[in-house]
Amino acid sequence: METEILRFLKENCDTFVSGEEISHRLHVSRTAVWKHIQNLKENGYEILAQPHLGYRLLKSPDRMLPDEIGYGLKTDLIGKKIISYASTTSTNDIGCSLAEQCAAEGTVIISEEQTRGKGRQGRSWVSPKGAGIYFSVILRPGLSPAEAGKITLMASVAVSRAIRNSLGLNACIKWPNDVYIGSEKVCGILTEMNAEQDAVNFIVLGIGINVNTSRQALPQGATSLKLQLHKSVDRIQLLQELLREIERQYELITRKNFPQLMDAWRNYSLTLGHRIKIKWRNAEIEGQAMDIDENGALMVRDDFGFMHHILSGDVRVVR
């Protein structure tokens, strides 16, 4: 009901709406309306209450609340259900555990901060409170484990497009799972899967973006969107754009239109065409980054002419 009342206030935020009207429209008592308004205020909504005029929404809080993210989102799958936390260990951990309990595909888990934010291979992801967008999406694509790289690739394209389209920044992809602006990292992606031998049961796609993070709060080599733009960024708007992009790009995977996604990826890639060194498990390979294959693996031609298909690793451009 709070969601309904908030929606009504948002739709009429240029005017006052009377308690009676809300009560009438939403079929609740005026006392209930008053109580819900108090709750919204406690959650950080600035709502003006005037005798004889009614209520008017002045300002929403700068918090990643489901009602804020869902309002005007207009997606069919991604973010149909949103679960938010003020603080959690890692949204990917929550996502994995919810997915095991059969949470629906497209469920988004988001937190204002992560106390144990995760990167690839057990690395950490710095997730200071209120500064970034830290979320996970539960996906259930009909893929084999070998194809799971498609999801990371899809997500890196979606993040780059959302940043480019919303903010005009030149976001690029460093294979396999980072989005850069210039020479600094602004976003990391961690896909975790639960699978049988040949079938992925679910994938939890985790995305962390440094949005309004200050220089001091960032690790070396990282930047934030605010640092790049010299002004704060509306996290809700950016996240909405990103969820829409994920929905679009994910459809390319589920509708077997992966080549189109590969083309977008190639356009944004920082890695292709360069001579690189790649650390991958206990091996290091040096060669030319030629392309990606249909599983999202990087194709590297070494100096003996052999082509390697590498699913994940640490890349360094060499000169």
Place this chain on the structure above:
Amino acid sequence: METEILRFLKENCDTFVSGEEISHRLHVSRTAVWKHIQNLKENGYEILAQPHLGYRLLKSPDRMLPDEIGYGLKTDLIGKKIISYASTTSTNDIGCSLAEQCAAEGTVIISEEQTRGKGRQGRSWVSPKGAGIYFSVILRPGLSPAEAGKITLMASVAVSRAIRNSLGLNACIKWPNDVYIGSEKVCGILTEMNAEQDAVNFIVLGIGINVNTSRQALPQGATSLKLQLHKSVDRIQLLQELLREIERQYELITRKNFPQLMDAWRNYSLTLGHRIKIKWRNAEIEGQAMDIDENGALMVRDDFGFMHHILSGDVRVVR
């Protein structure tokens, strides 16, 4: 302490040991000894207590208790920690959740019954109380998701060898994950993994064996070891042998000696050399089962001469 007392009683099961001796050897009070003995009795141990003589272990309960499984097991990794349940939903589910909480490699989870025993692709595994061996092992091999099939293959070899060596039955492997005696299934294997793109975080290897299961309690097409032998089988002894075999075969994987494992698998295979139909996702392929590859995938040559490498599917031999 109960484990220590039980061990002492087992080592001296052909005679009486006095409470005083136990108390002295294990540095506990005689009252504590008495209490632990009562606990053991409540857990189904038959212990004779004679004034002036002491205690003597007559019989252990027919239950899969950690102390029973661990006694004389002599493995270095598999079963170093054993967690047992009288009943649980699925030992694989428990295993996954413990592995996420960083449970050690080799941890065994076992249950007298499973109320939601799982097979491949969301199928169920009938797990009636006290009749079978239902357990899961947490493994952390340094494999990529594409190599996870090696674990299923390893387990099917270990189960076949344990049944052959302990009971003299001609256990064979139906690719990818079943062990048969004659034309009936006696064991199913379900490997589930949690992985990043290129790295398996952990694998939970689930094994269900119909040991003393009656004909009425079995689904069609299934058999039990008791039905084959016309007598009950000691579940503890069989499980111990199996855990030792898993340790041996698993070493072949971690020490990069997979070809030796493949040879054993070929020897036990019901599938190789036959003309088969294989259902795999939405496709069906008919052809000759030629071999397995280095990832545990079945190599099938279709009638156009193309070789398919198939990681998982439903196989039927055709004539």
